[in-house]
Amino acid sequence: MNKIFSISILAIFACLLVKPSTVTAQQQCAIENNFFQAGENLTYDLYIKLGITVKGGYANLSTRSVQYDGKDAYKMTLVSESQGLARKAFELNDTLACFMTKDLIPLAYHKDAHEGGDHTIERQKYSYSGNTVKINSVRHKNGEFKFDENLEFSSCAYDLMSILFYARTLDYENMTKGAERTVNFVSGKKKVSMRIVYDGKDQMKANDGKKYNCMKLTLYIHDEAFDGGKEAMKVYISDDANRLPIRLDTKLKVGSTRAVLKSYKGNRHPLNVAR
Numbered sequence: 001m002n003k004i005f006s007i008s009i010l011a012i013f014a015c016l017l018v019k020p021s022t023v024t025a026q027q028q029c030a031i032e033n034n035f036f037q038a039g040e041n042l043t044y045d046l047y048i049k050l051g052i053t054v055k056g057g058y059a060n061l062s063t064r065s066v067q068y069d070g071k072d073a074y075k076m077t078l079v080s081e082s083q084g085l086a087r088k089a090f091e092l093n094d095t096l097a098c099f100m101t102k103d104l105i106p107l108a109y110h111k112d113a114h115e116g117g118d119h120t121i122e123r124q125k126y127s128y129s130g131n132t133v134k135i136n137s138v139r140h141k142n143g144e145f146k147f148d149e150n151l152e153f154s155s156c157a158y159d160l161m162s163i164l165f166y167a168r169t170l171d172y173e174n175m176t177k178g179a180e181r182t183v184n185f186v187s188g189k190k191k192v193s194m195r196i197v198y199d200g201k202d203q204m205k206a207n208d209g210k211k212y213n214c215m216k217l218t219l220y221i222h223d224e225a226f227d228g229g230k231e232a233m234k235v236y237i238s239d240d241a242n243r244l245p246i247r248l249d250t251k252l253k254v255g256s257t258r259a260v261l262k263s264y265k266g267n268r269h270p271l272n273v274a275r
């Protein structure tokens with residue numbers, strides 16, 4: 001091998017060693033979705049806890065295919081409404097929606113919430129540039145402008161809806177009770193962390209009269225204001241290939257709600273019904 005050829009080989013090898021990664025933040029956020037599909041539609045009975053727990057209302061969680069900014073996407077929508085005596089105790093009429101690519105990269109989050117006399121409209125839009133995730137977050141409350149904030153993360157970030165679908169994709173089979181995953185989370189105009197804690201397996205009776213084998217998850221918002229994290233949501237997902245939310249317990253400004261599965265359709269795989 002001549003000297004010039006040897007130097008050329010060494011130069012090429014050196015370039016390969018120092019070549020920067022070409023994997024973008026958007027590519028890092030992509031997840032292969034084997035768990036749910038467009039057409040999944042879940043209905044729930046809603047319970048509201050304000051000192052005592054009262055059944056009164058419904059919730060619906062749906063996934064459908066849409067176009068978002070000219071791209072194929074999923075739109076996941078959660079509608080919750082209190083009714084009857086429960087509505088007299090606490091008015092609740094919420095619509096939360098997120099848009100994600102078909103490989104589950106967050107694109108946007110919309111919130112239109114009537115809770116206890118307050119009306120909050122919130123919009124978050126994601127953009128990706130190189131290794132940076134940029135999120136514009138805007139809120140109006142009771143007709144008044146509250147903020148228009150631009151946030152940046154160096155890795156994937158999620159909102160209150162997209163985090164639920166992200167949680168359905170984690171590898172729980174290789175987790176032990178107490179294991180957790182921490183991700184970036186947007187809480188209004190704040191950059192915080194969301195801890196997804198796997199609390200083991202349990203059986204959960206749904207309001208369709210069946211019991212389901214479930215995995216129990218607790219989601220905590222973690223920032224300097226909360227030592228150890230503030231619980232945001234508790235979710236029981238089916239212990240099967242769907243990871244279907246069987247029960248969702250969600251914190252409100254005052255009290256909490258519990259949504260218990262009543263019916264489902266459009267699930268991608270058979271459900272794991274307890275024997």
